[in-house]
Amino acid sequence: MHSLSLSKTFTLIESGPVVLVTTHDGEKDNIMTISWTMVMDFTPVFAITTGGWNHSFAALQKNRECVIAIPSVDLLDKAVGIGTCSGADTDKFAKFKLTPMQAKLVRPPLIKECLANIECKVIDIVKQHNIVVLKAVAAYIDTARKERRTVHAVGDGTFIVDGHKIDRKKMMASKLPPGV
Template identity: 65%
Template structure:
């Protein structure tokens, strides 16, 4: 993984991809799948929606940190596997052969086979709605990864991968952060 300027991290989440969220509860690493994500602004602030039915939620509350890992299209079956069993009774890293790398700012691990990773601190939890507000602290990208398409959940059990990219940078210049 290569360091990605934190000011670009929102461009990983803005397209609405499925992410893998790693946590470490102090003893064990865990990972879950999340498709309900939101970019809050350009400064690497995000929100995701989850709740106490997931084992990861307790670790998010306790440690107030996590990593958002961005799986590529060739990791769909891993995403489904990770999102359909629980760290309560399963070591998902062993079960799905997930390679970990050390993060720089948080205890939760990076996922080495993903396209990118964003280390995050939990800034706020709106418990009534299960909204977890995250502040990105550091971002990483694998420039050598061949499959670069992100996955998107339709919500009915089907998924799409990134398609054609349209460049409107000139027309949007006034709305984009400097240097992006």
């Protein structure tokens, strides 16, 4: 074993899926790329980490709703591009040729090109750690979409793409909620 700088330890466990989070500030829609996500438990409660450095954060605080859109690998360059410009001066839907779709229970739009979309309400903001806790209120998946592999940020500008799925449902059956 070799020592690893503590400043690089996050690259060992960060690899949750890259998501696109849409918000609406009362006037316009925006999208931000987030790679810091967390499933809280088997209920539809999730968390993302963001803060004042993201233009969308003010809309999250004020309106307390968003959509988590899950892109597949074919949208990686768009997701990276979205994360490297600001909604303060860029219409990201137009710039990256993404299609906003009306959500049913929240004002921010779904993203048509994404594999899945989750409408969410903000239920808590842990200011000390910039953690936004979200409760899903509706979810959609594009079952006709051919590309289904998601992307995971390592944190150093590289990404991991989902590969072969290994099934251990029978072994884990006593720990999984019904219907999973």
